[in-house]
Amino acid sequence: MNRIDKLFKSKREGILNIYFTAGFPRLNQTAEIIKYLAEAGVDMIEIGIPFSDSLADGPTIQQSNEKALANGMNLKIIFEQLKNIRQSIDIPLILMGSLNPIMQFGINEFCKKCKETGIDGVIIPDLPFSEYIEDYKKTFDKYGIYNIFLITPQTSGDRIKKTDTASKGFIYMVSSSSTTGIKSKIEKSQEEYFKRINRMNLKNPKLIGFGISDNKSFLKACQYANGVVIGSAFIKALSSSKANLKTTINNFVNEIKRTNCCIV
Amino acid sequence: MTYNTDKKGYYGKFGGAYIPEMLHANIEVLKNNYKKITEAKNFQKEYRQLLKDYAGRPTPLYFASRLSEHFKTNVFLKREDLCHTGAHKINNTIGQILLAKKLNKTRIIAETGAGQHGVATATVCALMNMKCIVYMGETDMKRQMPNVERMKMLGAEVVPVYSGNKTLKDATNEAIRDWINNPEAYYLIGSVVGPHPYPEIVAGFQSIISEELKIQMKEKTGNENPDCIIACIGGGSNAAGIFYHYLKNKKVKLIAAEAAGKGIHSGFSAATSVLGKPGILHGSKTLIMQNEDGQITEPYSISAGLDYPGIGPLHAHLFDIKRVKFISITDNQALKAALFLTRMEGIIPALETAHALACLGKIKFTKKEKVVINLSGRGDKDLEAYIKFIKNKKQPQIHR
Ligand SMILES: Cc1ncc(COP(=O)(O)O)c(C=O)c1O
Numbered sequence: 001m002n003r004i005d006k007l008f009k010s011k012r013e014g015i016l017n018i019y020f021t022a023g024f025p026r027l028n029q030t031a032e033i034i035k036y037l038a039e040a041g042v043d044m045i046e047i048g049i050p051f052s053d054s055l056a057d058g059p060t061i062q063q064s065n066e067k068a069l070a071n072g073m074n075l076k077i078i079f080e081q082l083k084n085i086r087q088s089i090d091i092p093l094i095l096m097g098s099l100n101p102i103m104q105f106g107i108n109e110f111c112k113k114c115k116e117t118g119i120d121g122v123i124i125p126d127l128p129f130s131e132y133i134e135d136y137k138k139t140f141d142k143y144g145i146y147n148i149f150l151i152t153p154q155t156s157g158d159r160i161k162k163t164d165t166a167s168k169g170f171i172y173m174v175s176s177s178s179t180t181g182i183k184s185k186i187e188k189s190q191e192e193y194f195k196r197i198n199r200m201n202l203k204n205p206k207l208i209g210f211g212i213s214d215n216k217s218f219l220k221a222c223q224y225a226n227g228v229v230i231g232s233a234f235i236k237a238l239s240s241s242k243a244n245l246k247t248t249i250n251n252f253v254n255e256i257k258r259t260n261c262c263i264v
Numbered sequence: 265m266t267y268n269t270d271k272k273g274y275y276g277k278f279g280g281a282y283i284p285e286m287l288h289a290n291i292e293v294l295k296n297n298y299k300k301i302t303e304a305k306n307f308q309k310e311y312r313q314l315l316k317d318y319a320g321r322p323t324p325l326y327f328a329s330r331l332s333e334h335f336k337t338n339v340f341l342k343r344e345d346l347c348h349t350g351a352h353k354i355n356n357t358i359g360q361i362l363l364a365k366k367l368n369k370t371r372i373i374a375e376t377g378a379g380q381h382g383v384a385t386a387t388v389c390a391l392m393n394m395k396c397i398v399y400m401g402e403t404d405m406k407r408q409m410p411n412v413e414r415m416k417m418l419g420a421e422v423v424p425v426y427s428g429n430k431t432l433k434d435a436t437n438e439a440i441r442d443w444i445n446n447p448e449a450y451y452l453i454g455s456v457v458g459p460h461p462y463p464e465i466v467a468g469f470q471s472i473i474s475e476e477l478k479i480q481m482k483e484k485t486g487n488e489n490p491d492c493i494i495a496c497i498g499g500g501s502n503a504a505g506i507f508y509h510y511l512k513n514k515k516v517k518l519i520a521a522e523a524a525g526k527g528i529h530s531g532f533s534a535a536t537s538v539l540g541k542p543g544i545l546h547g548s549k550t551l552i553m554q555n556e557d558g559q560i561t562e563p564y565s566i567s568a569g570l571d572y573p574g575i576g577p578l579h580a581h582l583f584d585i586k587r588v589k590f591i592s593i594t595d596n597q598a599l600k601a602a603l604f605l606t607r608m609e610g611i612i613p614a615l616e617t618a619h620a621l622a623c624l625g626k627i628k629f630t631k632k633e634k635v636v637i638n639l640s641g642r643g644d645k646d647l648e649a650y651i652k653f654i655k656n657k658k659q660p661q662i663h664r
Binding site (some may be wrong): 261 | 272280281282283284285286288289290425428433437440441444445446447541543544545546547552554556557558559560
């Protein structure tokens with residue numbers, strides 16, 4: 001069974017999925033960051049493939065991309081660094097990034113490498129639904145790689161239903177129309193959108209991403225979905241922390257998952 | 265062979281709408297409505313009226329006798345430089361602002377390289393009383409300062425962009441990100457680039473250039489077809505406009521002049537037809553300059569409007585099927601061509617346009633042939649570069 005399915009089978013709420021950019025802050029920390037995140041109790045990890053011109057990203061992730069590229073990161077190195085990851089890590093691992101680097105790597109080669117490495121799913125924000133179904137799905141299916149789709153407050157009901165039908169793993173619910181890292185909390189209007197989606201009773205689990213940055217937004221989002229994705233806030237923590245990597249990651253994850261928060 | 269997009273928004277292998285889901289709804293609205301809106305009688309009437317009374321169309325077709333004599337052929341200049349705001353860009357912004365109005369949009373976002381599209385957008389926003397935000401790379405703000413001041417005077421907010429090489433590619437990224445964050449806004453794109461249906465919308469509005477050209481050629485020469493049409497290509501809007509009604513007529517040779525910067529293989533160039541490979545940039549599958557990892561190469565050209573690592577999907581297609589021939593022109597060749605036109609005909613062209621003019625020195629035409637050059641814009645914005653060039657030329661030189 002795909003590890004994503006396995007996860008949602010055993011855990012339905014409070015799922016924490018953390019994004020980081022491979023190659024940031026240093027080139028050779030990818031496996032280490034994954035290990036510390038898993039040890040800290042994260043449920044799933046998104047490994048970002050850096051891209052020079054990512055449209056969906058705000059300043060924080062743009063800068064981590066830039067740094068990662070300056071460090072020399074590319075897809076070949078990511079797969080190399082993750083070669084033995086499945087010897088020690090069992091939580092779902094997802095690759096996330098813009099289409100062009102993946103396209104240049106070759107879609108078949110990419111999916112094949114994902115399978116060999118033990119990558120469970122992929123998120124490619126600028127690969128449109130229709131193009132995926134027509135040109136990419138066959139290859140993804142052949143290697144058992146899940147393509148995770150996004151929905152946003154602007155996605156129509158019909159399209160959400162179509163997305164739900166075509167989705168495997170989970171649906172990535174973008175909390176508001178924004179690039180990454182722009183908002184840092186959940187507002188009332190967003191809760192209306194979450195409720196609307198919940199009334200649709202989708203077959204797939206849902207994770208809320210964009211705008212989840214702390215314990216408060218984590219708990220709030222968890223009321224409306226199976227869990228969350230956190231990206232920019234984690235990148236910021238990596239950039240600003242003076243502590244060592246392990247402590248930084250531990251502190252970050254513990255703070256997010258703290259249950260005794262005051263007002264929700 | 266067809267030159268329009270297919271049902272899925274592709275020109276042959278190129279095009280499509282590779283956009284994050286956040287933009288899907290907006291692009292759908294545009295895709296489902298723009299034809300209906302822009303083909304309506306009332307829309308066309310208002311658009312044509314503004315082109316005539318406000319932008320100053322039709323622009324003249326000028327027979328450049330001294331140039332013709334020098335190059336021993338017949339050179340005609342399509343005078344887009346005489347448009348209001350000084351370039352062809354206004355043809356597109358008038359069309360798109362009317363479209364934005366019909367879609368009930370009031371906040372307009374644009375990107376700009378040379379600042380010509382920014383000025384043309386700020387202009388129509390002033391005209392229509394709409395809020396205007398223009399993204400411009402910091403490098404371009406410095407080298408096209410007069411246009412920055414014009415935009416501000418017109419009431420636009422000019423937002424400097426500091427990512428990448430701080431040029432057109434980076435400004436386009438930021439404009440699209442703004443649109444993601446403000447989906448109620450209208451993105452008024454400046455060339456035949458971006459996700460479908462933008463390339464088609466912009467090409468449609470710019471096609472007025474070749475519509476007029478056909479009539480003017482007929483008047484002047486008795487034949488609506490020239491032998492060759494030359495246009496410079498950044499994203500490719502002025503080229504798309506002047507090629508448009510001639511695409512199906514194979515007897516008319518079409519030439520696109522792209523920027524070779526300091527030399528095609530110097531590492532400082534924007535010669536996409538030579539250096540580009542199919543890839544995805546700014547929502548479109550097209551030819552783009554990139555490294556083997558699929559990271560976009562930072563382009564370079566002295567001309568801000570051509571300093572872009574891609575070309576629109578229509579042009580990628582036309583290049584692919586060999587309908588358009590691409591010629592690469594260096595900074596120096598462009599500067600020389602600009603000065604030459606200035607002294608021969610008393611017209612100071614934009615640096616972008618100078619690349620098209622430089623083709624005259626690279627292709628041998630016969631005495632009988634009729635060559636049309638799209639004089640896409642005037643050179644007021646480029647005076648600083650020209651002054652520097654002329655000054656350096658006056659330094660003692662070793663003669664070859
Ligand atoms: C005068 C002029 N010509 C040409 C261009 C290049 O754009 P396009 O290729 O879309 O015509 C620009 C862009 O700024 C311009 O200002």
